[in-house]
Amino acid sequence: MELRTNLKDGLLKQNMVFMSGLLIAPVIACTTTLDKSLAVSFVFSFVSLLTILLCRAIPRTIVYTIRVTLYTVAAAVFYIPAIILAESLFGREVINAAGIYLPILITNSLILSKTETRFFLERAGRMTADVVVFIIGFDISCTVTGILRELLASGKIGGAEIPVLFTVPAMETTFGGFLFVGIGAGLFRAIYNYRKAHAGAGEKQDSLAEYAEDMGEFLVGRHSKHEKEKIRIYKATAKKTKNVNELLDMEFLSNRDVLEAFEAIIAEGQEMTGQDGTGSAEAAEGSEAPEDNASDTETEVSGEDGNVS
Amino acid sequence: METFLNMISAALIAIFTQNSIFERALGVNVLMYASRRKEHMFGFAAAITYTTTLSSAIIWIFDVLLGQNDSYRIIMPLMYVLVIAVVYIGTLALIWALLPKVFRSLKKYVHLSVFNCSVIGALFLNSQQGGDLLSYIGYGLGTGIGFLLAAYLLYTAAGRLNSPLVPAAFRGFPGMLVYVGVLSLAFYAFTGYTTSAI
Numbered sequence: 001m002e003l004r005t006n007l008k009d010g011l012l013k014q015n016m017v018f019m020s021g022l023l024i025a026p027v028i029a030c031t032t033t034l035d036k037s038l039a040v041s042f043v044f045s046f047v048s049l050l051t052i053l054l055c056r057a058i059p060r061t062i063v064y065t066i067r068v069t070l071y072t073v074a075a076a077v078f079y080i081p082a083i084i085l086a087e088s089l090f091g092r093e094v095i096n097a098a099g100i101y102l103p104i105l106i107t108n109s110l111i112l113s114k115t116e117t118r119f120f121l122e123r124a125g126r127m128t129a130d131v132v133v134f135i136i137g138f139d140i141s142c143t144v145t146g147i148l149r150e151l152l153a154s155g156k157i158g159g160a161e162i163p164v165l166f167t168v169p170a171m172e173t174t175f176g177g178f179l180f181v182g183i184g185a186g187l188f189r190a191i192y193n194y195r196k197a198h199a200g201a202g203e204k205q206d207s208l209a210e211y212a213e214d215m216g217e218f219l220v221g222r223h224s225k226h227e228k229e230k231i232r233i234y235k236a237t238a239k240k241t242k243n244v245n246e247l248l249d250m251e252f253l254s255n256r257d258v259l260e261a262f263e264a265i266i267a268e269g270q271e272m273t274g275q276d277g278t279g280s281a282e283a284a285e286g287s288e289a290p291e292d293n294a295s296d297t298e299t300e301v302s303g304e305d306g307n308v309s
Numbered sequence: 310m311e312t313f314l315n316m317i318s319a320a321l322i323a324i325f326t327q328n329s330i331f332e333r334a335l336g337v338n339v340l341m342y343a344s345r346r347k348e349h350m351f352g353f354a355a356a357i358t359y360t361t362t363l364s365s366a367i368i369w370i371f372d373v374l375l376g377q378n379d380s381y382r383i384i385m386p387l388m389y390v391l392v393i394a395v396v397y398i399g400t401l402a403l404i405w406a407l408l409p410k411v412f413r414s415l416k417k418y419v420h421l422s423v424f425n426c427s428v429i430g431a432l433f434l435n436s437q438q439g440g441d442l443l444s445y446i447g448y449g450l451g452t453g454i455g456f457l458l459a460a461y462l463l464y465t466a467a468g469r470l471n472s473p474l475v476p477a478a479f480r481g482f483p484g485m486l487v488y489v490g491v492l493s494l495a496f497y498a499f500t501g502y503t504t505s506a507i
Contacts, residue, residue, distance in 0.1 A: 021338050021482045025426050028334040028486075065401055068420045069394045076387040083383055100333075100433040103386040104426040109338060112424055174334055175497055178490025182483050190478035 003129060010133030017141035017181065018188035022109035027145050028177035030101035034158040035094045037146025039086055041139040043102050046082040048110050051075040052119055052131050055111070060120075068112060075106035110134060149180060315440060316447035323451025327434060329427050330459035330489065331496035336427025340456070341485055344463035349418070354460060356422035358453020360396055361431045365449030367392045368432050369442050376436075389432045397423045427456060462492055 016022045023044075031037035051074045058070055083102060087095050095102065114134065119127045151157055153171035155164040170176040329335040336357075343353035371388055375381045401419065405412040422428075431452035435445050463485060469475075470484040479487070 021341065021486070024337055024486075025334045025430075028337065065398065065416065065420065068424060069398060072390050072424050073387070073394065076390040079386050080383055100430055100437075103389075103433060104335065104430050106386055106390065107424050107426055107429050112420070173497065174332055175490045175493035177334065178486050178493050182486030182488075182490055185486060186476070186479040186483035189483065190476075193478060 006126070006130045006133045010130065010135075010137040011140070012137075012192060014134070014137075015141060015188070016110065016134060016138045017145070018185040019192075021185065022113065023138060024181055025104065026098075026101040027142050028181050029174045030098050031142055031146040031149065032153060032172045032177070033097075033150045034143070034146045035090060036098050037143045039090045039094050039098050040101060040105070040146075041142050042089065043079070043082045043086050044105050044108065044142075045135045045139060046085070047075050047078045047105055048108060048135055049131060050078045051111050052115055053128065054078075055115065056120060056124065056127065064116075071111050071115065072107060075108075075111050079103060079106050110138075145180065145184070149177070152180075312441055312443045316443035319438065319440060319444040319447035320451035320454070322438075323431070323434075323448045324455040324458060325496065325499045328455040328459065328496055329431055329434075329452050330456065331493040332500075333430060333434070334493075335430035336425045336456065337486075337489065339421060339425045339427060340460055340463060340489075341482060342421070344460045344467055347464065350457070350460045350464055352418070353422045354453055354457035356419055357425075357427055357456050358450060359400070360393060360423050360428050361449035361452045362446055363396050363449075364389070364392050364428070364432055365435050365445040366442060367396070368436065369445040372436050372439075372445075385433070385436070386429070389429055392432075393423060393428060427452070459489075459492075463489065 012019070014020055017024055017027050026040045026044075030040055051071065054074050055071050058067055060067075062070075079102075083095065086102070110131075119131055122130060147157055149171045151162060151164065152168045153176070154169070155162055155167050168176070171180060323329070327333065330337060330340055339353065343349045368389060371392075375388075397420070401412065401416070404415065431449060434452075435448045438444070438448060440448075466488055467485070470488055471481055473480075475484050
């Protein structure tokens with residue numbers, strides 16, 4: 001069941017390219033051919049997996065300012081064998097064509113952000129599986145983009161001629177990449193929403209809100225003993241676009257800051273559910289809770305992660 | 310005088326013809342985050358400008374000393390990350406010691422504006438571009454100003470792109486990418502296309 005959730009999150013719900021947009025610069029500007037997209041995928045997978053596994057050992061007592069620096073330095077160290085291997089696999093020409101988009105992968109959001117908001121909150125085994133799934137999700141998106149853009153731009157796939165009715169040379173440019181990924185992300189979400197609505201999920205919901213909800217639910221599940229109540233209040237709050245955006249912003253914060261921001265949203269949700277009169281009894285009950293919950297959460301965080309930023 | 314003009318020229322190149330967002334798509338996810346609020350926009354642009362300018366001046370020394378070495382291109386990312394790390398930690402330590410209140414408000418987001426592909430990408434582009442110390446500084450400065458320009462253009466449209474008039478699936482991130490794509494097309498003209506060439 002857990003693996004199924006991981007698969008769904010990494011490949012679809014929280015897909016790094018088309019759903020959350022956490023890593024799109026190389027996809028937009030570099031993956032114009034199959035070769036380059038494979039090189040980007042390889043370097044990204046190698047650097048990200050090894051960095052995240054190694055950085056899990058970094059004590060959470062180290063302040064976030066230093067911790068995030070160590071993550072990046074570790075990624076830069078792993079980049080050295082990654083690029084040597086990539087050159088032998090894909091050839092110097094492809095690596096040179098990819099240019100600066102390979103070294104910039106050392107500052108990717110999977111390493112700098114997702115570790116704090118997700119991976120380092122999980123048990124080691126599950127984390128590894130989760131990281132692999134997120135990486136595969138990126139690799140598939142990146143490779144499919146490379147294939148389609150090469151086909152559209154030059155009527156080729158991997159250099160082999162494919163009979164096509166017309167070509168769109170602009171797909172090789174950066175603005176072509178923006179339009180391709182933007183439209184691709186919109187279609188990805190539309191298809192996801194459509195499938196969900198027709199799978200008998202009951203409620204029709206924007207995939208962005210669902211993504212934010214999942215993230216909130218995940219964080220609550222990891223940090224609180226009162227998760228059911230918090231999830232309920234959170235879901236009521238997350239329906240407001242403002243809060244969805246606020247929650248998605250948390251992708252970029254440290255573990256501790258995420259929790260603080262999350263507590264604020266929950267407190268706001270308790271006020272909101274109280275004002276709306278929906279579930280007022282529960283809300284009234286809940287309105288007593290924030291301080292208790294907050295203190296529980298703080299204790300648990302310090303106990304589990306010792307995360308002080 | 311000539312070196313000063315080179316610096317201005319490098320800055321203008323970084324703002325317009327090689328804008329890190331519109332021409333290179335560097336730091337797009339940070340741009341989307343920064344352009345949601347005015348204070349974020351200026352804060353991020355200031356942090357990026359400061360880091361790229363100072364780091365550019367430092368990497369110029371490494372590029373001059375080690376640039377001819379073939380293995381330099383492999384260790385370059387590590388060197389650049391170390392430079393950024395020194396600038397980042399040094400600056401934060403200074404602010405922490407002198408202005409603790411400012412430090413508390415900065416620490417939450419500053420890592421995001423320092424460790425992103427916009428900053429490290431600017432250093433690689435700077436290195437590719439070459440030139441003297443002032444050109445490096447000019448390019449670093451221009452990268453930050455270029456980011457501010459891109460963030461402002463996105464900020465002005467953010468409300469419309471998130472409005473209920475936009476189909477739900479395209480609201481937010483996908484719509485913003487399409488909008489940036491159209492702006493990128495306009496910026497593409499700065500690279501010197503003429504009607505006769507078309």
